[in-house]
Amino acid sequence: MARDGNSKSASERAFLEIRDVTKKFGDFTALKDITLDIIDGELICFLGPSGCGKTTLLRAIAGLDFQTSGRIYQNGRDISDVPPADRDFGIVFQSYALFPNLTVAKNIAYGLVNRRMGRKAITERVEELLELVGLQGSGSKYPAALSGGQQQRVALARALATSPGMLLLDEPLSALDAKVREHLRHEMKDLQRRLGITTVMVTHDQEEALSMADRIVVMNHGIIEQVGTPMEIYRNPTSAYVADFIGSMNFLHGRMGTGGRVQVGRLKIALDGAGTEFTKGDDVVVCIRPEDVAVRELEQVRSNKYAMSVREVEFLGSFCRAILDVDGDKNAELIADFSINLMRDFDLKRGAKLKVALPTERLQAFRDDKRGEHI
Amino acid sequence: MTALDIPAATGIEPPGSPAMRRLRHLKAESWIMLAGIVAILVALIAFMALPLYALLKKSVEDDKGAFVGLANFQEYFTSAGLVQSIGNSLTIALLTMVIACVLAFAFAYGLTRTCMPFKRVFRAIATIPILAPSLLPAISLIYLFGNQGLIKGLLFGETIYGPIGIMIGMVFYIFPHVLMIMVTALSTTDARLYEAADALGTKPVRVFFTITLPGAIYGIVSAAVIAFTLTITDFGVPKVIGGQYNVLATDIYKQVVGQQNFSMGAVVGLVLLMPALFSFIIDRHVQKKQVALLSARAVPYHPKPHKTRDMAFLGYCTVMAMFLIGILGTAAFGSFAKFWPYDLSFSLIHYDFDAVDPNGWSSFYNSLRMAALTAVIGVVIIFLGAYFVEKGQSFVRLRGIFHMLAMMPMAVPGLVLGLAYVFFFSVPENPLSIIYATLPILVVCTVVHFYTVSHLTMLTALKQIDKEFESVSASLKVPFYKTMLRVHVPICLPAVSEVMMYLFVNAMTTVSAVVFLYSPDTKLAAITVLNLDDVGDQAEAAAMAMIIVATSFTVRMLHAFLMKSLNARHSAWRTRSA
Ligand SMILES: Nc1ncnc2c1ncn2[C@@H]1O[C@H](COP(=O)(O)OP(=O)(O)O)[C@@H](O)[C@H]1O
Ligand SMILES: [Mg+2]
Numbered sequence: 001m002a003r004d005g006n007s008k009s010a011s012e013r014a015f016l017e018i019r020d021v022t023k024k025f026g027d028f029t030a031l032k033d034i035t036l037d038i039i040d041g042e043l044i045c046f047l048g049p050s051g052c053g054k055t056t057l058l059r060a061i062a063g064l065d066f067q068t069s070g071r072i073y074q075n076g077r078d079i080s081d082v083p084p085a086d087r088d089f090g091i092v093f094q095s096y097a098l099f100p101n102l103t104v105a106k107n108i109a110y111g112l113v114n115r116r117m118g119r120k121a122i123t124e125r126v127e128e129l130l131e132l133v134g135l136q137g138s139g140s141k142y143p144a145a146l147s148g149g150q151q152q153r154v155a156l157a158r159a160l161a162t163s164p165g166m167l168l169l170d171e172p173l174s175a176l177d178a179k180v181r182e183h184l185r186h187e188m189k190d191l192q193r194r195l196g197i198t199t200v201m202v203t204h205d206q207e208e209a210l211s212m213a214d215r216i217v218v219m220n221h222g223i224i225e226q227v228g229t230p231m232e233i234y235r236n237p238t239s240a241y242v243a244d245f246i247g248s249m250n251f252l253h254g255r256m257g258t259g260g261r262v263q264v265g266r267l268k269i270a271l272d273g274a275g276t277e278f279t280k281g282d283d284v285v286v287c288i289r290p291e292d293v294a295v296r297e298l299e300q301v302r303s304n305k306y307a308m309s310v311r312e313v314e315f316l317g318s319f320c321r322a323i324l325d326v327d328g329d330k331n332a333e334l335i336a337d338f339s340i341n342l343m344r345d346f347d348l349k350r351g352a353k354l355k356v357a358l359p360t361e362r363l364q365a366f367r368d369d370k371r372g373e374h375i
Numbered sequence: 376m377t378a379l380d381i382p383a384a385t386g387i388e389p390p391g392s393p394a395m396r397r398l399r400h401l402k403a404e405s406w407i408m409l410a411g412i413v414a415i416l417v418a419l420i421a422f423m424a425l426p427l428y429a430l431l432k433k434s435v436e437d438d439k440g441a442f443v444g445l446a447n448f449q450e451y452f453t454s455a456g457l458v459q460s461i462g463n464s465l466t467i468a469l470l471t472m473v474i475a476c477v478l479a480f481a482f483a484y485g486l487t488r489t490c491m492p493f494k495r496v497f498r499a500i501a502t503i504p505i506l507a508p509s510l511l512p513a514i515s516l517i518y519l520f521g522n523q524g525l526i527k528g529l530l531f532g533e534t535i536y537g538p539i540g541i542m543i544g545m546v547f548y549i550f551p552h553v554l555m556i557m558v559t560a561l562s563t564t565d566a567r568l569y570e571a572a573d574a575l576g577t578k579p580v581r582v583f584f585t586i587t588l589p590g591a592i593y594g595i596v597s598a599a600v601i602a603f604t605l606t607i608t609d610f611g612v613p614k615v616i617g618g619q620y621n622v623l624a625t626d627i628y629k630q631v632v633g634q635q636n637f638s639m640g641a642v643v644g645l646v647l648l649m650p651a652l653f654s655f656i657i658d659r660h661v662q663k664k665q666v667a668l669l670s671a672r673a674v675p676y677h678p679k680p681h682k683t684r685d686m687a688f689l690g691y692c693t694v695m696a697m698f699l700i701g702i703l704g705t706a707a708f709g710s711f712a713k714f715w716p717y718d719l720s721f722s723l724i725h726y727d728f729d730a731v732d733p734n735g736w737s738s739f740y741n742s743l744r745m746a747a748l749t750a751v752i753g754v755v756i757i758f759l760g761a762y763f764v765e766k767g768q769s770f771v772r773l774r775g776i777f778h779m780l781a782m783m784p785m786a787v788p789g790l791v792l793g794l795a796y797v798f799f800f801s802v803p804e805n806p807l808s809i810i811y812a813t814l815p816i817l818v819v820c821t822v823v824h825f826y827t828v829s830h831l832t833m834l835t836a837l838k839q840i841d842k843e844f845e846s847v848s849a850s851l852k853v854p855f856y857k858t859m860l861r862v863h864v865p866i867c868l869p870a871v872s873e874v875m876m877y878l879f880v881n882a883m884t885t886v887s888a889v890v891f892l893y894s895p896d897t898k899l900a901a902i903t904v905l906n907l908d909d910v911g912d913q914a915e916a917a918a919m920a921m922i923i924v925a926t927s928f929t930v931r932m933l934h935a936f937l938m939k940s941l942n943a944r945h946s947a948w949r950t951r952s953a
Contacts, residue, residue, distance in 0.1 A: 062846070062850065066397065071386050078389070081396040083397075083400055084850055085849050085854075086402070089850060091850045093843045095843060097844055097846070099844070099862045101862060102862070110847075110853065111852060111853060114852060143948075158847075161851075164850075168850075
């Protein structure tokens with residue numbers, strides 16, 4: 001089944017369809033006209049800063065808090081007014097919400113007991129789930145006896161126990177140490193792919209979203225900024241907000257000049273295709289990722305070549321981050337990431353001069369409305 | 376289902392309001408919750424709001440039930456004797472408040488800010504007064520300083536029957552309540568403030584006035600308010616030892632029981648409601664501020680040893696403990712003495728209650744029954760109520776109203792509540808009047824009387840439970856009541872035990888709320904103490920008070936034992952290597 005969201009065939013319906021969902025808390029609008037399709041079997045991430053409405057959207061999907069207006073369809077069925085118990089999902093919270101007075105096995109079996117399954121069938125299913133999440137033999141422990149990562153897996157097993165049609169995860173990893181978190185990312189993604197279960201994950205951690213998601217929904221103040229695969233979001237952000245939120249980005253503020261060129265401090269930057277929507281005199285912000293600043297093979301580049309000097313170098317382990325400028329011009333400062341190799345080859349250190357290029361195909365330009373940057 | 380079966384997602388709102396559409400989808404469990412909330416709400420209205428309304432109505436009627444406007448109030452405020460009581464009550468309450476707050480603050484300071492030994496013992500001794508009806512300290516004071524008092528010379532000719540006796544008795548009675556708040560106020564401080572002051576070489580006196588006192592100020596105000604309210608609304612102490620010195624609480628009793636002047640009783644009741652209501656509002660206000668003060672993460676303060684200071688507080692706390700034990704011990708001694716003060720040999724004759732009162736021992740059994748019923752029925756209703764308020768998923772407005780109603784009993788003095796019950800339930804046309812003069816009305820009245828504190832205790836316990844349990848439960852299609860029983864109740868058992876003990880002990884010791892409501896068949900032990908004292912059987916009164924103390928003490932021990940085993944079990948949920 002298609003995973004990229006852009007190429008959905010006509011006969012194929014989304015698993016979950018969200019139409020114009022708005023949620024208000026009193027006067028405050030937490031979600032504004034959210035429309036989104038979630039495809040069967042994909043892992044989709046809601047990504048955005050804290051307070052942007054991710055949890056609110058997730059809870060509306062679950063039916064835990066009803067939306068103020070708008071509709072939600074699951075498999076074509078209008079579930080907008082249906083209570084959570086009549087929907088079909090499993091959920092994992094940031095706190096895991098494990099019942100402290102029940103053993104791991106009883107936690108996992110919690111939803112099964114209510115389904116008139118035989119005791120033997122339940123025991124077998126619990127064993128199966130424990131194995132699935134790699135916790136064989138821990139069934140008789142209490143949750144408090146487990147590490148954070150293990151607790152997270154129990155919560156996952158409990159949510160999966162009843163084989164729900166959809167898995168909802170609200171910041172499932174953010175209570176964990178960085179090391180454990182990274183490890184569990186792969187494990188969870190792997191598990192999700194094996195089970196093929198449609199999964200919605202909320203996170204404020206862009207790395208998590210980029211590494212796990214099939215598609216990312218970038219949110220900002222109750223609206224969707226952009227939907228796309230991690231690569232699309234990273235390579236072609238459609239707004240300065242997204243560009244800034246995902247990865248590192250240089251923002252060069254300037255004014256549109258003639259011939260598709262933007263004047264940024266002393267630099268003139270040619271935009272190629274990216275600049276056609278602007279007219280002369282517009283305030284424009286030109287974006288380029290630090291790793292896209294080119295130094296090698298400049299002979300093949302025709303435009304946007306500049307002589308710059310290295311003002312500062314920061315060693316970051318596997319690479320170096322350099323701050324470049326043109327004769328100390330603060331308006332045209334550029335951050336560039338260089339491999340250690342390149343640093344050696346070009347003998348780059350503080351005060352060094354070098355020639356760099358800003359490849360036009362790597363440039364993005366947005367109208368400069370002074371919004372959303374440096375959050 | 377194949378893709379082709381599926382109708383298009385139109386995004387169009389179906390007809391009707393969202394609320395109505397959602398109502399159609401409502402599960403049986405939601406109806407159960409709604410029914411539960413409504414039931415408790417209706418009960419609180421029927422057993423608190425409506426009786427209070429009846430009291431209000433009575434105050435503007437004459438004895439035959441005809442509307443007379445403010446005539447009763449006019450009569451009240453032109454009666455010099457009655458108005459005098461307002462002044463007396465305020466004087467007593469303010470003085471007691473100051474004395475109790477100073478004594479309790481110093482005691483709490485010793486417990487929290489010094490390294491004196493025996494802190495746990497002092498803490499335990501300080502709770503003694505809770506176990507006894509407020510009549511007990513008054514009886515003891517009469518033994519000590521009364522007309523035949525052992526050490527009445529210490530009063531230098533002053534009489535104990537009056538303001539002095541009331542104040543000493545009240546200080547004893549309210550001490551644990553005031554102390555509890557002071558200890559909390561002094562425990563929640565930030566050690567870093569003291570380290571900073573130390574580093575700057577600040578003098579101890581200055582540290583006390585610039586850091587210690589301001590940090591505890593909300594607690595102190597809260598404690599003062601509680602002290603004031605408890606004193607002005609208590610009936611037991613002034614009844615026994617007040618003599619000719621009239622206060623509001625005894626006026627109500629005299630008007631209603633003595634002169635059968637119900638309208639005037641209602642007016643005094645309303646007058647007594649005013650200070651209680653006022654302090655309730657202050658307290659609410661202060662508590663809100665205090666919560667904000669505590670939310671910051673602070674480093675706990677650990678006192679360092681300081682010989683003179685620690686010894687001084689050890690001395691003070693010992694004196695205070697001796698006062699508390701002395702009062703209790705005097706009542707015990709008096710109850711066992713054959714013929715005070717002439718023959719002090721040991722005897723049990725004063726425990727033969729049936730010899731002086733036909734309902735002597737039976738009143739004790741009534742009390743046991745009433746207290747047990749109050750604890751069991753009360754804890755169920757209070758738990759459910761708090762659960763609905765804290766964990767309910769829908770019906771936001773209804774739950775808000777319910778919580779507000781649950782806070783109200785705190786502002787209503789027991790005497791006023793009891794009187795309101797008389798006006799509401801004694802009317803034959805009221806279908807609820809079938810419970811009038813029965814044990815159930817005593818149970819209901821006591822549950823309502825002590826509702827707020829229990830409700831808050833339960834809320835605190837429930838608030839500590841992960842708020843997502845309900846969401847998880849719903850996603851697993853397990854109805855809320857199953858999760859409540861399997862998860863919330865077991866986790867809340869310590870609070871459940873706490874509330875049950877609180878209700879039981881208060882049901883054993885309370886006089887004010889039930890003094891208008893008992894019948895000969897349902898007389899309670901604490902009422903018997905009152906009656907025995909009234910007719911001059913002081914030793915028997917002391918003996919019955921001691922029986923109450925012993926019972927409360929037993930229940931407390933039971934609770935402590937239960938907590939210990941609960942803790943052992945709960946630690947299994949917490950240990951790392953189960
Ligand atoms: N129950 C509520 N009442 C009022 N405001 C709320 C409530 N829940 C969330 N909000 C507000 O809605 C916004 C979005 O919240 P949320 O969805 O939790 O954000 P996040 O993206 O961090 O998960 C926040 O500004 C939050 O303060
Ligand atoms: Mg959130």
